[in-house]
Amino acid sequence: MNESAKISVKDFNLFYGKKKALNNINIDIFEKRVTALIGPSGCGKSTFLRSLNRMNDLIKDVTISGEVLIDNLPIYSKDIDVVELRKKVGMIFQKSNPFPKSIYENVAYGPKINGIKNKNELDEIVEQSLIRAALWEEVKDDMNKNGLALSGGQQQRLCIARALAVNPEILLMDEPASALDPISTTKVEDLIFELKKNYTIVIVTHNMQQAARVSDTTAFFYMGELIEYSDTKKMFTSPDKKQTEDYIRGRFG
């Protein structure tokens, strides 16, 4: 893995009150790659994901130490604008959460609050974002439809389009397909494969097969520690650590 790191995490610890949730994490996440975070419930993978755009700031009693560098800038530094950071590092959640607004407004919302008023420019952003999210063909004739009236799979792709509209560089996805049926899951997985041409993607998934199918690199977390991090093919054929092997074989504990 001799590539440049888009995200570089160094000696990172995170506490919920006194409880240590992440223990001395060191990891480099590479540009325009899909990195999957796997591990049993409570292992710290979602906490780690949320650390990458400071979503944990919103939780009371969270303290951290160590560094997270994105493009070599320390994101926990005092002079970092968190709003700008979250524009650059977008997030997709497990449960799709479109605004109760039209499809168009859902996607245009971000650019609008960022000051874009020109209608043509907004139209262009909305169209491009929906195309990139592989939703355009399904909704282009019905842009005024309420986002909540779409199917679950379409709603999730709408949320991806909404995230893309503010021109992020990194997408964090927290179980983006776990609430979807197999066909919608395939669409979202195909989309992830397509998006990595332009974006750096970090995805948390409980579904090991999904991690295997979509990612280039995989990180296995257990009890707040990063146990193993390597090329996904290696991880699923000959992992270095016995704990990893036990987990991927479903023989844990």
Next chain:
Amino acid sequence: MQEHFNQEIEDLKTSLIKMASLVDEQTGKAFAALETGKIELCENIKRKDLEIDSYDNLIQIQCENILALFQPVAVDLRFVISALMINNQLERCGDIAVNIAQRVKKTRDFHNLIADSQITEMGNNARKMLSNVIDSFIHNDLQLAKQVIENDEVVDQLNKKSFKFLVAKMKENPELIEPCSHLIVLTRHIERLADHATNIAENVVFYIEAKVIAHEKKLSRFNPDSNSVES
């Protein structure tokens, strides 16, 4: 993950096609040298076999990755299983091409024996079987695969005839014992080549029809009521 998966399957198919065309090239060279006695045609045959061996390793890894990462089922699973087995057969065919080439030096002064013992005809049949079975795999051509299986009988018959002919020659003239022995080994190689083509054809049938037809005849002779082991 349809797109990603399809890409991996296409890559695997491409590797198999490249490996098969190398094997075809190698057997072609070996037979041409055998027919003409021109050893120089086989000059690089051993080195080229290393390329086939590299494909053997590559395809094994490709199959392992697909199985580990995508857990294919149904026709996709049969494709990967067939690919693994075909890979194995092709690698052996590559070795046989080298074996045949190695006999050329020892038999090249006995052109008449080669021609009269129908070895050339046997070789042509075996090569045709091999190229047809590869086509059947690439184009999902079930009929062609079944035709290859039937053709094995032709090669077996030619093999028996060759054997009888060469033994008779040895009895006639003890000076021919050595070249005839080499030619008998050679016919054995060719017969094995046809067997590998047949095995590949059985893998193609398994891939397309989900039927295991290997050893069918033998098993039904042994136990006419059933050709499968009770499970």
